[in-house]
Structure formats: structure tokens, C-alpha cells
Amino acid sequence: MSWRRDDSDDARLIRRTMLRIGLQSALVVGATVVLLCAVAVLVVLHSQHDEQNATLATAIARADDVSDPPAGTWLVVLAQGQIQATSGLPPGLPDVAAIQRVRADGIATTEDFRVDHEREYRVRTERAGDKVIQAILDLRPAHIERSRLVQALLISGVAGLLLAVLTGAWVARRAVLPLVGALALQRRFVADASHELRTPLTLLSTRAQMLRRRLRGQPTEADVNGLVEDAGELGAILEDLLLAADPRENVPRQPVELGALVRQAVDAATPAATEHGIELVVLDGPAPVWVSGYEAALRRAVNALLDNGVRHAHSRLRVALGVSGRQVRVDVADDGPGIDAAVLPNLFTRFVKASADAAPGERRRYGLGLSLVSEIAARHGGSVAARNPDSGGATLSLSLPLLRNGQVPGVAQADNR
Template identity: 60%
Template sequence: MSRGAKLSGDARMLRRASLRLGLQTAGAVAVTVAVLTAVAILVVVHGQHRQEDELLQTTIGRADDVTDPPHGVWLVLRGSGQGQVSPGLPRGLPDEDALRRTARDHLARTDDLSVAGREYRVRTQPRGAEVAQAVLDLRDAHRERSHIVRALLLAGVAGLVVAALVGAWWGRRTVTPLSEALALQQRFVADAGHELRTPLTLLSTRAQLLRRRLSREVDHAALRSDVEGLVADADRLTGILEDLLLAADPRAAAVDAPVDLHALLDGETTAARAAAQRRAVEVEFRSEARRPVVAGSEAGLRRAVNAVLDNAIRHARTRVRVHLTESGRDLVVDVLDDGPGIDPAVLPRVFERFASAARLDDGGTRRYGLGLALVSEIAARHGGTVSARNQHTGGAALTLRFPRAPE
């Protein structure tokens, strides 16, 4: 994939992130507007009801006769077998049931009635020897409430549009530095890979030419062995570089080749013994797995094993043990050292980048740079895990778990 294609993909990722932030902002504003609208409607409705009740009570208390109530209100008076009704009282009113109950128990009551598709608020209460009932048409109140709700909805929609635009703009400003940092990292890895691939190829070619020349000589077995190791190391380094480039591209397909974990561990522990001997550390490998095959990248798995082995050898006092066992459908690699162990303060974050800790019991410092963090990333890419603990007998134990490849 070309650099231009990668940058185009980053631009698409940036636009998608900005859009998501805009939509999230709009969603938050929508919830806020909905809550505020509901609260405003409740306040308006409560205020209208209070005003309506006050109007009905005032009408009953101050009206001299049934022709006196204000516009939109009708008055009914009942007493001594006679009754008066305001002109124009809508059909279906008054509320005879409320009049009878109030006349019987002398208790005031307020009800909302729907008559012929229109709503009314009815107040019935004793008035001297009479029972008075005031009826209020609620059309004006409903009309006012509809105007308020419409205005709130229009303001809410406008607010949502503005919030989405502002959220997308702000999201783009927020994500842009991250995108630039990601592009810089990708350029660095890609450039490093491009620059390293050529010298590695030359190294491998020159070593192969040297091996051909030595093959004509019969008395250079030891030198030939060293050259064989040089070629193997160059091939291994090339594989690691290819794996690094693969890991740097999130759009690249994962490698899913069968890898013999037993052979890989045997080869890496053998290769590590030279460095271990310089530290007077013995490296032991033992395998109890019957079919130690995992699916993934051999170069990536090799990087993980090398990092764990290097960490153990650097901190061991005398011995490093590598055990390959089975646990259900998983293959388990335990790397044990007899060093100072891991500081409990840093143990929960030992697989973070550049975590470090000091153990003061031997005056030494146990440091962790990128190695174990990369181990965690490689294990996750292969569907596995890595964990760390301190042994009861002293020293650290790092455990890699990988799912066994299907047969």
C-alpha cells in the first residue's frame, strides 16, 4: 500500500471520528433539550392550571349573577329547587353529578371534562345556600401551550444542528493532532523499514557469497558454522522487520500460518545460551506438549519469546527455566528466573511501555522498556495473553498463553 493511500485512509478515519464526535455532541444536546422541554412544559401546564383555578374561584366568588362571568367562562347556580345558567353554555354541561355531590357533602371539587371533543375545566363549590359551578373553555390554554411547544421544538432542532456542526468542527480539531502523530509514527516505521531492508538484503547476500566460497574449502568447519549463523541471523532479522511493518499497518491481514512452538522455543533458547553464559546464567528448556502448533506469524512469536527470554536472562542470578505445557486448548509457555522478582508496585503495569521498578533487597534495579509491552501486543494479535507474577521461592515468572492451531 502506497503512502498516499495510507494518508487517504487516515483522512477517512479523521472524518469518521469527527462525525462520531459531532453525532455524540448532538445526541447529548438532544437529551438536554428534551429534558428542558419537558420541564418547561410541566411548568407551563402547572402555571396554567393555577391560573385557571384562580379564575374559576374568583368568578364564583365575585359574580353577581350568571351573566357576569368573564369571556370563555360560564356560571351555573343551583339552590332552593331553582337554577340559573349563563347564556351560551355548551351542550352537555353543566356537570350534574358534581352539582349533586357538592350539594350533598358541601365539598368543593375541580374536574376536567371532555364534551363533544372539547375540553373544559369545571369548578363546583358551595356558595351560601346555593351550589355554584364555573365552567372554563380550555381552547385558549391549549392553543398557548401548543405555541410554546412548537417554539421549543424549533429551538431544539436549531440547537441540534448547531451542536452537530460545532461538535464535528471541535472533534476535527481534537482528532487532528492525534492523526498527525499517527501519520508521523507510520512514516517513521515505513521509512525505517525501507531503509533497513536494503542493508539487510546486502548482509544476507554477502553472507551467502561467503558461505559459497567457504564451501569449497574443507578445513573451515568452524568458520562455516559461524557464517551459517550469520545467514540465519540475517534471515531472522528480515522476518522481524517484516513483522514490524505488518504490525504497523492496522489494515493488513493477519498472518495465520502454523508455527511449531516447540521447535521455536528450542531454537531460541539454544541461541540465547551464548548471551546467558556471559552472565553465568544457565538456560533450561523442557517441553510436555504433544502437539505444540499455534497459528500466526513465526517472526512475531519469535520476537515475543526473545523479549521474554532477554528479560529473564538480564535479571536472573544463576538460572532461567522455560517450560512448554498444555492447558485445555491452550499452549502455555512459562519463563522462570531466580532473580530479584518484580516490584509489587509495578507488577500491575509491567506490560505498559517504559514501566520500571527497583528491588532494593539486592541493590539492583529491574527495568522494563518496550520489550514486555511489545510481548503483550504480539500475544493479543495471536489471540493469546501474557501475565507476570512473583514466585514464592523468589524470582519472576512470565507466562504466555496461545490457542492451539486447529487440526
């Protein structure tokens, strides 16, 4: 399976996912490398410190005179008021003050002595009988060894970091390639299904219009008008699905009068409600309420709420439209048994439905309607909620940002669907 890098949202999503996984892998490896380097340096420092102290202690213990100290060390001996030192003693040494202190109190001392901010020496002074011996160790070899270790650790760390980035990108690519195929398959299915339905829908709409012209003025004309409107609504839904299948299509949002849309949806749902013996009650809402969005998608959301209410109501379904602050809300309340407490937390998740969702003889439900309502609400910067009021039944609420002065709070006027 190959991945063609284009400008679609899916391709950008995949690239961002690969980059994120690669960077996360690099950060984890980088933190691990830094921690290991710090531990290694601390271990080396501790080892060098112990070795240096042991070298100084050995030099003092074996000091018969100052003429033959171990390599890299110098000896200074105070005996009978006279100070003798190994030839080539570094400038600024010996540390006479330390010798005098040890001579007076007998407490051995170990100090680091820096000369000209470049060379560093470790100086140990202790008393041996009537003598005071001072051993001086050059720390430059230890510093060189430590610098080489840090350099080697840095080189290996950078190499490991680059390897981690490459490995992370490779693993990410292998991980997301199946996702690319799944997204492409899903979009092809939606596009193909919508496209194949357009031909019979066009024929249905054409025949309905012809039938309306023949029956114009007759009592059955209202039913035919409803049939034409339903066919037109179905066509708008298919167009919306086709646009949703192509994320590269940039479609500007349009002002939608939500009150009129709700009333049209209620009129369309009235025959089904009457057939089930359900009374549809619409409470008068405020003055025209405008939102910004896609009319076909919003109509699908309201239709799904009404369809759910009709299926679960016993005798009455109430639809109300209200405005609260910068939000407009559509409430669909039924007088049915309410929502199962086990289903309520995941009611708007795909394929979630009650175990006895369908009555005998009723068409099968797939648990998609309310999840689509949730997706449409999110696409419009809104939300959907469900609750079981104390008065009984269930209430589903669709909230959307209110359009004021041509602006929708928190939502751009045009987006990539």
C-alpha cells in the same frame, strides 16, 4: 493540516471517532432538551391550572347574576329551587349532579368536564349563602397555548440537536487531527527505519553467506551458520515491521510450529547466556504444537522473553512449553531477584522499568521489549503474564490459542495488521 479520506484503518478509526463524539454530543444535548421541555411544560401546566382556578373563584365571588360573567366563562345559579344559566351554555352543561351534591353537603367541587371528546371545560361548584353557584371555564385557549409552547420547544429542540451534532463533529475533527498526524508520523518512522536498515542487512547477509562458503567444512563453520541465521532472522523482523507500518496490507496467518520456534530461539540465545554464565535449560514439551500467526513476530516475542531472562537470572534460566486446554503456553523462569512489586502491575506497559534496571557498563534499556511481547500476544489472540513464584526468581508466560484442525479459537485466520 488536512485529512485525506482513504480506506486505511487509521482513516476509518478517525471517522468512527468523529461519528462517536458527534453522536454522544447529540445524545447529551437531546437528553438535556427533553428534560428542559418536560420541566417547561410542567411549569406551564401548573401555572395554567392555578390561573384557571383563580378565574373560576373570581367569577363565583362576583356573581350577582348570570348575565355578565368574565370572558370565556358561564355561570349557573340555583336559587329558590330555580336554575338560571348564562346564554350559550355548552351542550351537556350545567352539571346538575354536582349542584345537587354541593347543595346537600356544602362542600365545593372542581371537575374537568369533556364534551364529545373534543371540548374540555373546568367546572367549579360552591354554595354562597342560600344559593349554589356553578362557574364553567372553557379550557380550549389554554390547550392552544400549551400546544404552541410544545411546538416551539420541539422546533428549538430539533434545531439544537442538529447544532449539537454539527458542533460535536467539528470539535471531534479538531481533536482527532493531531492524532492523525501522530499516527502518520509513527508509521512513516517505522517504515523509513525498516527500509533504511534493509540495505546494510542485505550486505551483511551476503557477506556472511560468502564467508560460509569459504569456510565450509572448517571448525568455524557452525559460528558462521549462526551468523547467517541471525541475519536472516533480522531480515524477517524488518519485513514484519514494514508490514505492521502499512495497516492496509492484509496478510494471512500461517501455521507455526511453536516448539521448533522456541528451540531455535533458545539456540540463538545460548551464546549470550553462556557469556553471562547462565545455564539455559529447555524442558521437553509435548508433540509438535501448532499455532496460527506470524512467525517473525512470534520469534520476536520469544526472543524478548529470553533476553529478559538472561539479563535477570543468576545462574539458571528454564524454558518450558506446555498445553492446557485450548491454549499453549511458553514459560520462561529465571532464578534472579524477582520482579519489583512496584513494577509488576505495569510490567508490560511501554517505558516501564525498574529504577536500577541497567547494571554499570550494560547497554541502556528503554522498557519496550516486554510491552512489544504484550502487543504481539494480543495481535495473536493470546496474552502474557508475569509472576514471582514462591520458589524465587520470576516467571514470564506467553499464552497463545492452539491451532486445531486448522482453526484458532476466537481468532480469524487472516486479519488486517
